[in-house]
Amino acid sequence: MFGQGASSTVESQVTDIAILGAGAVGQLICHQLHSVGLAVGLIAREASASTTETYWQELVFCPLSSTDADTDSVSYRVPTFNLNSTSLQQIRLLIVCVKAYQVIDAISPLLGKLSLQCHILLLHNGMGPHLALAPQLQGRGLSLGTTSQGVLRQSRWQVKQTGQGLTQFGHFTGPALPQALRDGLLNAIPNSEWVEAIIPSLWQKLAVNAAINPLTALHQCPNGTLAQAQFTQTIASILDELVEVAAQDGIALDRQMLEERVYRVIELTAANFSSMHQDVAHHRPTEIEQISGYICDRASAHGLSAATNAQMCQAIKQLSAITPQA
Numbered sequence: 001m002f003g004q005g006a007s008s009t010v011e012s013q014v015t016d017i018a019i020l021g022a023g024a025v026g027q028l029i030c031h032q033l034h035s036v037g038l039a040v041g042l043i044a045r046e047a048s049a050s051t052t053e054t055y056w057q058e059l060v061f062c063p064l065s066s067t068d069a070d071t072d073s074v075s076y077r078v079p080t081f082n083l084n085s086t087s088l089q090q091i092r093l094l095i096v097c098v099k100a101y102q103v104i105d106a107i108s109p110l111l112g113k114l115s116l117q118c119h120i121l122l123l124h125n126g127m128g129p130h131l132a133l134a135p136q137l138q139g140r141g142l143s144l145g146t147t148s149q150g151v152l153r154q155s156r157w158q159v160k161q162t163g164q165g166l167t168q169f170g171h172f173t174g175p176a177l178p179q180a181l182r183d184g185l186l187n188a189i190p191n192s193e194w195v196e197a198i199i200p201s202l203w204q205k206l207a208v209n210a211a212i213n214p215l216t217a218l219h220q221c222p223n224g225t226l227a228q229a230q231f232t233q234t235i236a237s238i239l240d241e242l243v244e245v246a247a248q249d250g251i252a253l254d255r256q257m258l259e260e261r262v263y264r265v266i267e268l269t270a271a272n273f274s275s276m277h278q279d280v281a282h283h284r285p286t287e288i289e290q291i292s293g294y295i296c297d298r299a300s301a302h303g304l305s306a307a308t309n310a311q312m313c314q315a316i317k318q319l320s321a322i323t324p325q326a
Helices: 024-035 086-090 100-110 129-136 179-188 198-218 223-227 229-248 255-268 275-281 292-301 307-321
Strands: 017-020 040-043 060-068 074-081 093-096 119-123 142-147 150-155 158-163 167-173 192-194
Touching: 017 024, 017 100, 024 040, 024 074, 024 150, 024 158, 024 179, 074 086, 093 100, 100 129, 119 129, 129 142, 129 167, 142 198, 167 179, 167 198, 179 192, 198 223, 198 229, 198 255, 198 275, 198 292, 198 307, 223 229, 223 255, 229 255, 229 292, 229 307, 275 307, 292 307
Parallel strands: 017 040, 017 093, 040 074, 060 158, 093 119, 119 142, 167 192
Antiparallel strands: 060 074, 142 167, 150 158
C-alpha cells in the first residue's frame, strides 16, 4: 500500500510518487495527489548544484499554495528531494511534468539513481520524447499522459486552476503501471481516465495543439480569435496533414471529429491564451518542435510533405529567434 501523505516528522515520510517539474501543471498534479492522501514529493532539479550534502532538502517541505476555481487557497507541504537523495530509491512512480523539450535532459541524471522498479509517466504537450526515452529505461515501465486542465502559476509556489479538463493516461512500453498506483492517480485527478490505446489519444491532443498554439502565438491572440473565417483554411490544412501522417504511423483518426474537437476547444477556451502564446510573450523557448515539428518529422520519415505544419514551425522559430530568451 501507499505511504501516508501526511507525516509529523520528515524522517518518517515515505514517498511513493515524485513529480519532476514543479511548474504550473506539476504543482496542480501534486496538489491533487496530496489532497487525497497520496505520498507525493517534488524533485528539485534547479537546486541540485547548490550544495554537496547528500540529503539536502530531503527533509524540507516547500510551501505550496493551490487555488481551485473561486475557493479559498489551500496551503500544504510536500518533501523535496535533490538529485543525490537516497530517497529516490523509494519512488515507485515518477511523473515528469517538464516541457517536452526538457524531458531527456531532466530525466537522464535520475535514471541511474531510481529503482529499476520505478515506473515513469510523461505528462507534457506534444510528442516525441517517449521515442527517445524508451531505449534508456533499462527495463522500467513507461506510461504516457495528457491533460487539458487549465492552470496558471501566480508565483513560484502558487498556482491557480483556471478550468477543468480531461486527463488521460495509458501504457506505452515495459512493465505495466501497478494497479494500486493507477487507481491512485484516477482517484486523485478529477475527470481522469485510463486509456488502453494512449497513442491515438496523444495524436488527438496533438491536433488541438498544432491547430491552436502556433496560430495564437503568431497572431498574438486569445484562442477564441481562431474561430474567425480567416483561419479556417490554415486549420483545415494543419489537420489534413496530421491525419495523413498519423495514418502512415498506423493511427487512424477521424478527420471530422478532430475538427469538431479543435473548434470546441477554441470555443470553450475563447478567453484563454495558449501555452505557446505565453511562452513567446514571456520570451521562453516553445514546444514547437514537439508539436508542429513532430508532424513534420513523421511526414519526412514516410516521404510525405507537411507544408503548413512546416510553415508554422519555421514561423515560430523565426519569432523566437528575434525574441530574447530568458
